[in-house]
Amino acid sequence: MLALANYSMKGPMQAIIAVVLLSLLSVWVAPVGILAGAIIALITLRINAGEGAKSLLWAVAVQIGANLMISGSYWPAVIAVMEYLLPVYVMAVVLRETNSLAQALQSGMLMIGAGLIAFHLMVGDTTNWWLTLFDQQLKPILDSSGVDFDAELIPGLAKSVTMLLSAFALVLWYSILLLGRWYQSVLYYPGQFQLDFHQLTLPQNTVYAAAAIAVAGLFFGQDVRLLYDLSGIAIAVLMFQGISVAHCLVKQKDASSAWLVGLYILLFLLPQMMLILATVGLLDNWIKFRGREEMQ
Template structure:
């Protein structure tokens, strides 16, 4: 780990090479974002911009050779790399993980609103997109079963898509922050993540959006609720990790939490919201006398 991180931070060409390679290999795409986050956190926006520009310069002919579409590089750049660099710069300036993720969430909410403003009817947009995708993959018109599945999925895709983009950016940011701690501040990331807690106004806003999404069903509020839920799942995970360390729980508990997480997104998000008001870490941490 240290050797890899040292290589990335030692030379600009090394960083450009790793970012470019991560973009070409889908399973390692998150590495490219984390490297950009690390460079931004440590060396600032200017250096990250140089590495980003160098990576794009390498990927343009590579995408032309592999895909026949050099401008396809704009997709990861706009959807992942630029948001990751922006979040890392905010964290560098504020030195607050909570503030950084709050601002990222507000920007993601703005993206949902913009999507509705641009497309008018997101459901129709996603149905047409899915239909075109199936036709391209199968070479024919989608059957009635697929159309039924698409009709059920399309109303939720805007929120899922934006939440996925925000989630990927935050994961890359957290990984980059962890790498920064490994190199320059051992143990610092654990303390920072375990202390992640959003303010009451943000939790209250999230609770209102989550409730509104449940009442109105698929639509704008439900899409915003999907974005917000993911953020407070992160706070709930911070609570679990902090309590596991404080109370000496076996690591198997954490494994169980992550295995069950996909089935319990909304309840776990509500735990995160509740923590803002109830402070589970203080309430359930072992007392100093025990």
């Protein structure tokens, strides 16, 4: 993939070719969209926002055209654009202008927060909206396929779908952006990505707001669904600072990278690890786990 990233930097045409191929392939293999988004981020960061926008438009055109030919619907393309491409481009522009991973993360948080508020205003009761969608779209498919499921669990899951999707979107967008930044570092500034990520520190006002929303969501989220959904974003934002702390400490202590592998395995298996890492990220603003010299 580094070879593809390097190829995309050889000129405007090569960049467009790389994005078009990845975007087209992602229509059949969705995770490839991650690489398309990362290349768009790389183009934006390395060249300029205009060239990044051109590559984004080509990716969008390919997505729409391919999906219309295959399924006759453009909605899968809209989902792909919002999942891998457009938000990553916006965050890449912010990163290019500010040279701050924290500011880019904050921009992602604001985008999803605005989207959540709009979603709640449009549908009202989000739990009922998801239940209706399940009954009309998914349940007939499951019934016709003979898939056995516990119907009593569905209402409980419907309460958490919006929050989980929002947190997942932020994690996905920012991870794609970090991949693009890593490409840039490996190709042009070896070692710089590690230094930048180890110094990831959110602005104090963002930390206070995220902490307040996360705590309020945990205690009052059952009664105020929007607050509950926003708390997932707040926890995800603080989690990234916690992950930065973990990476930095492993480097400072010259510890084995197996510690980080174990951390990511636990994060994948135990959702509670998000809250633990978010707490570490929050406390880092006062305890300074990484030390003063590392942050300078």
